[in-house]
Amino acid sequence: MSEEKKNLSTTYDPSQVEEKWYDYWMENNHFHAEANEEKEAFTIMMPPPNVTGQLHIGHALTMTFQDILTRWKRMQGYEALWLPGTDHASIATEVKVVNKMREEEGVSKEEVGREGFLERAWKWKEEYGGRITKQLRKLGVSCDWDRERFTMDEGCNEAVKEAFVQLYEKGLIYQGDYIVNWCPECMTTLSDVEVEHEDKPGKLYHIRYNIKDSDDYIVVATTRPETLLGDSGVAVNPDDERYEDIIAKKVIVPVVNREIEIVADDYVDSEFGTGLVKVTPAHDPNDFEIGERHDLEIIKVIGDDAIMTKEAGKYEGLDRYECRQQLIDDLKSAGLLEKIEEHDHSVGQCYRCDTTIEPLVSKQWFVAMEELAKPAIEAVRNKDINFVPERFSKVYFNWMENIRDWCISRQLWWGHQIPVWYCQDCDEVIVRTEDPTECPKCSSTNLKQDEDVLDTWFSSGLWPFSTLGWPEENEDLKYFYPTDVLVTGRDIIFFWVARMIFMALECKGEIPFKDIYIHGLVRDAEGRKMSKSLGNGIDPIEVIDQFGTDTLRFTLITGNTPGNDIRYREERVEASRNFANKLWNASRFVLMNLEDFDLEDVDYSTLEYTLADQWIISRLNKKINQVTKLLEEYQFGQVSQELYDFVWREFCDWYIELVKPRLYQNDNQVARQTAQYVTWFVLDNILRLLHPFMPFITEEIWQYLSAEEEESLMVSYWPEVDNLSVNHKAEAKMEVVMELIRSIRNIRNEMKVNPGKKITAILTSESDEKLTIVEEGKDYIADLANIEDLTITKEVEDRPEQASTAITNEVEIILPLAGMVDINKEIIRLEEEIEKMESEIKRAVGKLSNKGFVDNAPDHLVEEEKRKKDEYTAKKEQLEERLNSLKSIN
Structure with a gap:
């Protein structure tokens, strides 16, 4: 490994990494997808946020899920298209433009007329609209920005007119006096x-x-x-x-x-x-x-x-x-x-x-829903479309089976103007995709277009296929449609999800997507819905600026289960930041020990895998299988927990500690190279598994770790399981060894033995199998439990009179106290600790016996005192047990 690639900085600073890599991915066109018959397509359509909006925590959650899926599928070799865009948001945008006109020009939209108003609205959209798409880049979204769409762009506008005319000609759109919400x-x-x-x-x-x-x-x-x-x-x-x-x-x-x-x-x-x-x-x-x-x-x-x-x-x-x-x-x-x-x-x-x-009661345009609803209901009922979790299909059925005709006209100017013209001379109604020049009935040119615009959800209902060029049957539409999965919150099942389904089945004759992943809401730490009135909203950009994008993304998915709400807590953010730092520091250690390592120089036939190597490689392959399977099931929260445990506990806390002696071993090059290769291999795969979740930190580390010719982690391969490397025996053996180390460490901790002090230990068992395992793992036990004199035997002839013992996995641990602790000093320390506990218990009992306190103090303070009393009592009993044990051998 070259000198310039081996050294990471001492601390991880997201601000030095994130913008750099996003720009790199964009410059190298890594987000772009093209119809490619040599690959299988994977398609996600971004739920178009309002052009007036800005990134909130709900957006961040939705976009993180989509980015995870897109990056994962891209690494699996799919031609992965995540198509972004924004919605024109008729009401919200018109309100903003009208207010701006009133405040800055002192005019109303009626005073400037439709043309003047729309000119100002488009100018506002270009100047202020789309802020959210800029913010999405900070979130690391890997969508194909070359294909970004807007619900009022030329292509989507053509699709809207085509859909309206088709429905009208089938008698599914009609105009009539009806009660509406105004x-x-x-x-x-x-x-x-x-x-x-x-x-x-x-x-x-x-x-x-x-x-x-x-x-x-x-x-x-x-x-x-x-x-x-x-x-x-x-x-x-x-x-x-x-x-x-x-x-x-x-x-x-x-x-x-x-x-x-x-x-x-x-x-x-x-x-x-x-x-x-x-x-x-x-x-x-x-x-x-x-x-x-x-x-x-x-x-x-x-x-x-x-x-x-x-x-x-x-x-x-x-x-x-x-x-x-x-x-x-x-x-x-x-x-x-x-x-x-x-x-x-x-x-x-x-x-x-x-x-x-x-x-x-008002004269409005309506979509007759009875005929459209039936195939949309059947598509979900017969599992052509699947809700994840499935329980949300009941919500869908309940709405669709009781659906009313849909009022699609809006008394606004910003939006898709209804493609209907009225002849002013003969009252003929003309419905066309192209603007008519004369009345087909009387040839009059005195025509007036309907002034209303269509409901915003009419255009967004066409989103999965209008964005790919429909009504034109082009290559993109054939290759990328139908899409694979829709990721959205449960609050727009009625607004958007249902409409996309029945509009797709009617206009395209195909389902719009195969799966619908429904996620819950992000609530505050107290479980309340975030709102302006409560002032409990979280600005994702502020979190990113403070902790980094990867930290926010990992926080949002940790503990997340399909369809259920999550609580945003500061301590969860800090835990994710600590995880990122743990990964960074472990990677830095690995890279420092790969200075003389070159993958091209590795002779795999000479490598000598130890028990620890076999164990970590087996655990890695199981984790690859597990993570892949859980992603297929949209179990994002469980994936994050599995990766967290594997990286922090198994790789960092165990394997790196187990492998250190061999990495430092210059007199045995085979042992050192094997240790280097396995460490490199596992870290490389960890970065691949983590990349969809934490794209920036993994890319930064991987660029230092990877072979020179590889361009980017995000376009490299997703790990595959090597079943031959799954070693159940090695895992079982290593579990015995690790449990012995844990037990010895626990005893040392209980006895307050200085962590740097080396001790003597005897391990004994009547089981030949267990003794063989202990013998194989003795170097690990001695090193990680800091033992200088380790005896492994079937029978103990001279059992120490003063010793601390424990039994785990049929192996007895005997730690002679002589030289490990000063028993008399430990007895004095324990007696002092017991006195402290007795004092705390007396204080708590006194408060709980005080009727004034119990009756008047808040319930949580009373419960806290009860908890403390129980805790002090339990600790006192443990100290007394330990004291009696020491006195009996003194």
């Missing part, structure tokens, strides 16, 4: 999954409705009294005997004095409120359906801006909540408000601005 702040419709429901304290208002031509009245309970201004009926369950005699009668809407009919409908829950439901078809989705069944009038009394309309009569112009208060006052004055009850209920909020949504 955000009065964003001034657009929202799909059901874009509405976040939150339980909030509210009130239940019991209001009298007089029965026409009668002195009788009914009482209706509602949480939204302002909507009664748009009532067109009252509904009752037909099986409710209390009201069977009033069905079909007329009642008078309070204040409005409009006559409406009482109808019978199975939807009504007789147990809720009074069992009577006011029906306002224009402002409630369930009321809308009741109204459709009974042909009730639709009266819109709340406008798009949440201001009462002229249909609200004297309340016109009031905000919906102002109207509520004034109406309640009027009902009280008229003696029509029976009572008000406190009532917690679910309130729909806009997922973007938290404004309470308003259900409104």
Whole structure:
């Protein structure tokens, strides 16, 4: 190994490594993938983050999983494509641009017009959008940046128009008046999954409705009294005997004095409120359906801006909540408000601005979902597509089997403008992928395009194939599609996952991906969801700047199980940093001992493998097999634990210590070269196994360790199992030896023997097999347990009178105390320790006997005192046992 490659710096500094290697990988085009018939393709599509977004801890988790899979498959020899991109995020982006225009120019989007607004929006996107993709590079993502896509780029736009026209021509897209979720702040419709429901304290208002031509009245309970201004009926369950005699009668809407009919409908829950439901078809989705069944009038009394309309009569112009208060006052004055009850209920909020949504009847574009849902359900049910973990398929089925038609139009300007034109002369509706120049019916050129844009999820639903060139059937689409795995959080199964499945099956006739790996959320140390309001969010970039990318990545996957949330704790980050430092220091030691080692000079026929060599090579091969299998099962957290244990405990703590004497042995070149080769071989494979998880530190070390002609670890090979090197006997033998070393070290520790002091030891056993193992491993035992005089025998003729003993694996350990410890001094030390424990026990018992403390102190402090008392008691018993043992032999 050359001089310039052998020496790592004394400490690992991520800031000196990460940017350097990312730039190197980019410059050498290592992330790029091309259709290659000589290789099998592996494809992942990046869930496109919002162009307005910035990297948060959830993004970091998702991207780390994808990068692990991509780097692993690339090393396995696949043509691995991880295609990146961003989503135009209609609502979020429009809000940002509108605010910027208002703050900097003092104008609204209406004042500058659609063209002027879009010009500003694209300029904003180029200037500020895509910040997250720059941040992703710091995370080490190995996606093919040459193929980066945007949901509004030319190719994706063509795909969107093609999909719309196909669905329309099949009768699966239609326009109609329907109840929609409306955000009065964003001034657009929202799909059901874009509405976040939150339980909030509210009130239940019991209001009298007089029965026409009668002195009788009914009482209706509602949480939204302002909507009664748009009532067109009252509904009752037909099986409710209390009201069977009033069905079909007329009642008078309070204040409005409009006559409406009482109808019978199975939807009504007789147990809720009074069992009577006011029906306002224009402002409630369930009321809308009741109204459709009974042909009730639709009266819109709340406008798009949440201001009462002229249909609200004297309340016109009031905000919906102002109207509520004034109406309640009027009902009280008229003696029509029976009572008000406190009532917690679910309130729909806009997922973007938290404004309470308003259900409104509106003319919108819809996708008819019944026909599209069926094949999408079957694809998962028959395992063409697999959820990991499988339990999330139930969530998917529940939503898909109860799906409503999808409202796809949005009252925005930023987005894919709906490819529909209306002839202003003959009212012909024209739906085409290309802009029409004249009406096909009357030849008029007086055409106007629909002003609405499509729901953002319409374009992202096409993402797996639109990004590869669909609707054109090119080589990339044939080679890389369908993709292999989708990695995403459970919170967008409805938003995105389901839509990709049914859109792919409809437009492409194929599934979009084979597996869907669902991961949980990253929560704070207390298990709370991270949010701005709590101020408990974690900025991944700050973590990277402090600890390094590899540390963050390893932290996020450690302890992670499919589908389950993880807690972000500072101590876990520190543990990952310590692991990186452990790997660095061990590698530095290895490299320092490979100064005269050259792989080309190794004569494998002359190598003499010791028990330790056979053991570590066997353990390595088992680990390769285990890690590969666990990655195939998406068990990232278990992989990280297996690698951590192997690297830290088996390689660093055991093998490096076991091999040191031979590395230092200049008088036996065969032994030294064997030790060098095995150490090099194991470290090389460790770096390969760790690379997908910790790409930067492994690349840096590997460049010092590798042969000169090899270019980069990330494009080298993934380790393969050599079954001939799996040696169960060597592992069993080594376990006996290591257990003996542990036991001797434990005794030394208990006896407070100076770690540098050499001792005498006798190992005895009636088992010839165990004695043979001990004999084979005697040098390891003597070296690692710091023994200068080691006796291995079947029978002990002169057993020392003063000795500490233990038995492990049928081998008795006898450590003569003479020369190891001063028994009298140790007795005095133990007596002093016992006194300390007794004092601590007395103190704890005193606190726990104090009623004031037990009754008034926080529960966790009381429990802490109980724990301390038990701990001190147990330690005292151990010290007393040790003291009695010493006194008996003194």
